[in-house]
Amino acid sequence: MEILVCIKRVPDTSENEIEVNRDGTDIERDDLVYSVNEWDNYAVEEAIQIRDKVGGSVTVVTVGDEEGEEVVRREMAMGADHGILISDEAFTGSDGKGISAVLKAEVEKGNYDLILTGAQADDGAGQVGGMLAAMLDRPYASLVNLIEVVDEKTIKVGREIAGGNQEMNEIDLPCVLSIQTGINEPRYVGIRGIRKVASLEIPVHTATELGIGADAAGTSAARSKRLDYFVPEPGEGAEILEGSTDEIIDKLIELLKAKGGIK
Amino acid sequence: MAQQIFAYILHKDGTADDTALELIAAAGVLNPDASITAIVAGSGTELDTVCQNIGPRFDEVWKIDHEALAYVNAEVLRPALVRILPKASTILIPHEHFGMDLAPGLSVKLDAAFLPDVFGLEGIENEKLKAIREEFLGQVSTHVLCDVSNGVVITVRPGSFKADESRNRDIQIVDKSAEALADGVPGSARRYLEVVAAEVGDVDITKSDVLVSVGRGIEDQDNLEIVFDLAKAMGADVSCSRPIVDAKWLEKSRQVGTSGQTVKPKVYLALGISGAFQHLGGIKGAPFIIAVNKNPKAPIFQAADVGVVDDILDFIPELTDRINEIKG
Numbered sequence: 001m002e003i004l005v006c007i008k009r010v011p012d013t014s015e016n017e018i019e020v021n022r023d024g025t026d027i028e029r030d031d032l033v034y035s036v037n038e039w040d041n042y043a044v045e046e047a048i049q050i051r052d053k054v055g056g057s058v059t060v061v062t063v064g065d066e067e068g069e070e071v072v073r074r075e076m077a078m079g080a081d082h083g084i085l086i087s088d089e090a091f092t093g094s095d096g097k098g099i100s101a102v103l104k105a106e107v108e109k110g111n112y113d114l115i116l117t118g119a120q121a122d123d124g125a126g127q128v129g130g131m132l133a134a135m136l137d138r139p140y141a142s143l144v145n146l147i148e149v150v151d152e153k154t155i156k157v158g159r160e161i162a163g164g165n166q167e168m169n170e171i172d173l174p175c176v177l178s179i180q181t182g183i184n185e186p187r188y189v190g191i192r193g194i195r196k197v198a199s200l201e202i203p204v205h206t207a208t209e210l211g212i213g214a215d216a217a218g219t220s221a222a223r224s225k226r227l228d229y230f231v232p233e234p235g236e237g238a239e240i241l242e243g244s245t246d247e248i249i250d251k252l253i254e255l256l257k258a259k260g261g262i263k
Numbered sequence: 264m265a266q267q268i269f270a271y272i273l274h275k276d277g278t279a280d281d282t283a284l285e286l287i288a289a290a291g292v293l294n295p296d297a298s299i300t301a302i303v304a305g306s307g308t309e310l311d312t313v314c315q316n317i318g319p320r321f322d323e324v325w326k327i328d329h330e331a332l333a334y335v336n337a338e339v340l341r342p343a344l345v346r347i348l349p350k351a352s353t354i355l356i357p358h359e360h361f362g363m364d365l366a367p368g369l370s371v372k373l374d375a376a377f378l379p380d381v382f383g384l385e386g387i388e389n390e391k392l393k394a395i396r397e398e399f400l401g402q403v404s405t406h407v408l409c410d411v412s413n414g415v416v417i418t419v420r421p422g423s424f425k426a427d428e429s430r431n432r433d434i435q436i437v438d439k440s441a442e443a444l445a446d447g448v449p450g451s452a453r454r455y456l457e458v459v460a461a462e463v464g465d466v467d468i469t470k471s472d473v474l475v476s477v478g479r480g481i482e483d484q485d486n487l488e489i490v491f492d493l494a495k496a497m498g499a500d501v502s503c504s505r506p507i508v509d510a511k512w513l514e515k516s517r518q519v520g521t522s523g524q525t526v527k528p529k530v531y532l533a534l535g536i537s538g539a540f541q542h543l544g545g546i547k548g549a550p551f552i553i554a555v556n557k558n559p560k561a562p563i564f565q566a567a568d569v570g571v572v573d574d575i576l577d578f579i580p581e582l583t584d585r586i587n588e589i590k591g
Contacts, residue, residue: 011399014479017558018402027403096367096377119363123398125379130367139338139452142363143522156456161360164461164515164523169336172452178363182509223376223413227393227406231560238554238570245578248571249585252553255569256497259551261473261530262586263498 001056001149001173003047004112005080006103006132007040009064009071010122024228036071039118041078043179045186046147047116048079054149057081059110063091063102069202076200077193078186083200088207093219100131102217105210107136112174114155119143119178129178139171142178268293269354270321272303273361277312279303282357282419284426287320289355289419291427292384293392298322302354302439304340306333318434320427325439331448337364338453343443345372351414358418359521366418375414378407382423382540387411400539401562421521422544461524464516466500473499474528476519478542479506480535480556480575487512489579490534496586502526504536520545535575538563555579 011018015033020026036044047058059082060075062068072083086102094102107115117129119142126142133140145166146158152173159167160180171177207217214220241248256262268290273280283301290299301320303313304327314324327343344365348354352373356362358380370377383395390412397404409415468474475494481487494501501517508518519526520542527548534555536542543566546552554567557574564570571578 013400013402017560018399019560020403027399096379097371100371124396124400126363127367127377127379130364131371131377134341134368134371140364140368141453143360158459159360159364160522161458162521163525164518166459166461167360168456168459170454170456175452181505182511185511223410224378225408227408229398229403229405232404238552238564238567240559240564240570240572245573245581248573249582252569252571252582253585253589255551255553256530259530261497261499261532261551261553262590263473 001050001054001113002111003051003056003058003114003116004107004110005040005043005047005058005060005075006115006117006128007044007060007062007071007075008037008118008121009034009062009068010037013122020229020231024230027229034067034070036074037118037121039120039179039181041075041118041186042181042183043116043118044075044078044080045184046179047114049184050114050147050149051081056113059084059112061086061103061106063087063094063099072202073197073200074189074194076197077189083202084205085202086205086210088212090207090212090214090218093222093225094217095222095224096125096127097131097223098217098221100128100135101221102210102212103128103132104135105212106205107132109210114173115176117176117178119180126178129176133176136176139175140177141169141171141175143180144177145180145183147177147183266294266297267300267349267352268297269300269302269348269352271354271356271362271365272301272313272317273357273359274303274305274309274313277309279313279317280357281426282359282421283317284320284428285421285424286355286357286419287430288424288427289381289384289417292424293353293387300325302327302344304332304335304343306330314436315434318436319432320430322432323435323437325437327443328438328440329444329448334455335361336451336453336455337361337368338451339449341365341369341372342449344369346445347439347443348373351375351412353411353414354416356416356418358420362418366416370416373414373416375416376409376411378409378415378417380420381417382420397540400537402537402560420540422540462514462516464514466517468500468502468517468519468526469524471500471502471526471528473497473530473532474502474519474526475499475532475534476502476504476536477507477534477575478504478536481507482576484510484512486576489576489583493579493583493586496583496590497532499530499532504539504542533563533567534579536563537561538566
């Protein structure tokens with residue numbers, strides 16, 4: 001099975017406190033730790049496991065600036081066979097549809113049976129997988145937390161729905177799926193693994209090579225534009241307990257007792 | 264701005280989802296004078312019951328009735344919606360698992376703009392809609408300006424608009440089935456099989472009065488011991504947020520959130536939980552919430568009654584010791 005996984009390099013929310021810069025035009029990007037989007041990492045692990053079971057290859061692709069290469073390389077260290085960096089100034093300012101249009105062009109250069117994205121990334125939109133599928137006229141399922149290969153033409157997928165329940169579907173290949181966290185346990189990538197792929201050439205594809213014009217991606221094609229970043233005025237919020245740890249604990253135990261929190 | 268706004272209605276067992284009335288409120292912000300049309304897909308008497316029940320709240324109810332929609336599959340519904348929606352439509356869809364299946368592709372097929380997971384709307388000027396969203400798991404918010412001149416698909420975060428129960432109209436149900444499915448039901452390349460119910464764990468957290476809930480701040484599986492010790496001292500049960508289940512440190516049945524369990528405790532102690540809306544969506548019944556988190560900006564402090572800014576790995580053992588001392 002030929003599998004393409006679309007990945008994104010994002011500020012790592014478990015490593016960083018995300019703060020808004022002084023004039024609200026961006027987040028503070030100095031000293032941010034970046035990594036591969038967590039959902040995408042599960043998608044790559046799933047692709048590798050499928051390949052190891054039924055054969056084929058895994059390609060990872062990202063749309064971004066030259067630093068995107070770092071996450072492509074990391075996922076290759078994990079076990080992906082091929083990596084592609086799609087990078088062009090012309091793509092700056094793309095909205096979800098623009099990114100999907102770029103990925104569609106890349107998909108059409110290959111012969112992929114299965115295309116995976118993360119269920120969401122840093123912007124919490126969860127849009128690229130569904131848009132890409134619609135542009136390609138291929139079936140789509142979101143929030144996938146189980147994949148079973150039935151045969152060369154069909155897979156069975158579980159979707160995470162409300163209440164911890166799982167919706168089972170059968171889907172014809174080729175298809176597009178967005179992957180939910182928890183579908184597997186992504187393998188650890190050590191320094192040694194990264195070193196092994198450090199000198200591999202990663203091809204860079206540009207707007208011209210993909211035949212993407214300004215009407216399809218970039219600022220002028222984007223119908224949604226982010227105006228600012230802000231932290232909402234705190235509402236009433238929590239009463240923050242102050243004092244020494246001992247004082248805080250005394251106060252907390254008092255509250256717990258009053259509210260029936262200690263039996 | 265659109266005089267007609269569409270709202271997609273989720274329903275189950277003949278009852279419309281709470282989001283139905285929330286979408287009316289959202290539509291009201293877009294255009295207070297709009298005619299709001301509900302779109303309901305399903306099958307048979309259950310569908311008719313839903314249409315009757317929501318009928319008075321909407322100016323019109325469009326129903327799409329087919330036995331193949333008894334369990335609605337977004338891949339089947341999407342082309343049907345594309346057929347019946349007028350050009351440059353504004354359509355509101357709840358941002359949950361079905362909306363996430365349906366909406367992004369729908370915006371492509373309608374050539375409409377897409378605004379995902381919106382929780383605030385600030386109105387429209389010159390066909391530009393200003394909406395509010397969150398990024399980075401709720402750590403920051405953004406205003407987004409969206410060109411809606413060719414229509415827009417908006418997924419609305421459940422619970423973010425207060426249900427509008429004020430409307431009372433004559434029921435107008437329009438059967439759109441024939442038009443929507445003019446070419447028959449597409450032989451979908453995606454076929455629904457079944458829903459597998461969540462596994463029942465050894466503890467039923469939906470029945471717990473006091474929950475000690477742990478999140479990513481616990482850092483390591485071995486550290487869970489201090490959480491169980493605290494819960495034991497308090498006489499509470501242990502629940503958790505999604506990352507703990509993803510890491511397979513605790514079973515899925517202990518996960519609180521929209522994709523896990525909905526809990527109704529009296530007291531909820533959130534330890535090292537950032538407080539993403541999906542997690543908060545699983546806490547009902549207005550419990551007394553205490554949050555302990557080393558990040559003073561964690562969204563959980565907005566939802567909590569009382570907060571402690573500290574590292575849970577230091578704080579939990581001290582709290583446990585003191586409770587045990589008191590209890591002797």
